[in-house]
Amino acid sequence: MKKNKIGNLYLWLVFIVLYVPIFYLITYSFNSGKYMHGWKGFSLIHYCQLWADTRMIEIVVDTLIIAFLSSVLATIIGTFGALWINFAKSQLTKNILLNFNSILLVSPDVIIGASFLIFFTAIGLSLGFLSVLLSHIAFSIPIVVLMVLPRLQEMPVTLTEAAEDLGANFWQVLNKVTLPYISSGIMAGFFMALTYSLDDFAVTFFVTGNGFSTLSVEIYSRARQGISLEINALSAIMFIVSLILVFIYYFISRNGNRKRTPGLEATK
């Protein structure tokens, strides 16, 4: 019993350490003072400042547009990629493709950023919205593939064969059988892509150029100048958004798990 107590204490300690910085950040967003120390009283002034900061609002909107567009496009391309990899006949081809797929997942951010920067410069694309969007699509595709592929692999071949026997053509099989079956994988991939995009700093930092900025890059340049409690207010809002996203994600992946057990039911 005693061992259990020490264990619980240790777990609590780890959780406290994990969450202290986050709640610290959020708490001070309500400080009426100017700094992240010395509590001066409750105030919403930094939220008002954030609301009035048109540059920041613009950047938040840009960041959301990039995140949404890139994850939609990455989900489409990634799902096609997973379908294609799944069609490969030999295990060897599959493994080679999967290894290539994983390169961007395991590469350090700076390598991805630097090599994309060289690439964009080589093809003469000016840095800005488009280069950031393309980069975000590019590094989100592999995670979508990895989320979709397991669902495809556990799908019984008999399902598509039955559909073909009943006269469905390739597109009908895809639309009516395959895509519904793997939809939870696709949604999970989409959400992962969304968080990858929202979370990215290093790659964006390399390919963003002068005019365009995303939230991470903006926070970085502001943090280098020192503390501004506006960033705290922003982080509190982002924490809530993350909570909502996590909730949605878990709801989706749970649904996917439940569908797995009855097997054929998902294809109705």
Next chain:
Amino acid sequence: MKKGKLFFAVLYVLWLALFVVVPIALLLFQSLTSESGQLTLNNFVSYFSSGTYLRMTFNSIFYAFLITLITLVISYPTAYLLSQLKNRQFWLLLVILPTWINLLLKTYAFIGLLSRDGTANSFIGLFGISPQQLLFTDSSFVLVSSYIEIPFMILPIFNALNEIDRDLVQASRDLGANSWQTLWRLIIPLSMPGVKSGVQSVFIPSLSLFMITRLIGGNRVITLGTAIEELFLTTQNWHMGSTIGVILIIAMVATMVITRERKKSVLRRGGK
């Protein structure tokens, strides 16, 4: 049928070519050329003959090693204890949640916590210790990096521990092993794949985290990532930057080879 498959392939293969193969090839090419565009090994020669670069590389590897070790020591017991809990999926969710918070924001929190008038200093002030310079030191860099990497270490270890067949643990106890023997001879060996993938996912990013060195380390710690960022974006020496990039890729591949899962031995040990 054929046409459909081809349709799937086009965009994906285009992505593979344009954003995976070509950029890495261009990086390699940059590292092998001089300013005037001639093929040369000079960049590598100057890298290996420069004390500064070699020391920086050594430092970077040392810090990454330290960060990995600290996170492993903290994470293994955490993952083990989590795997014993009843509502473990819920607690695991709480471990994952901080990773969904923007990395920059978490780092930014530490600027406030560790600053000279910050909370950490007021806290140690309670014990009568005078304010210390906490920010912009090597240890603050290690602290913040470890903090950020901990969930990425806990997750794979937890997954490995969670997959261990409970019957095996039961069997080992039935055969007279005490709990330490069970832990040492059964649980730790069986969870090694998780430890390896955790090490992989902490060590490689630790080599290249450049924003933490800037914001928390105050440019005192230079990692491979910091050097690449500086060479690319400040000094605009892409050739040397690419050379260090190639070194980083080599370090990454080496890490992956060392921590590779040997499927066969796991199978044998797992007895499944």
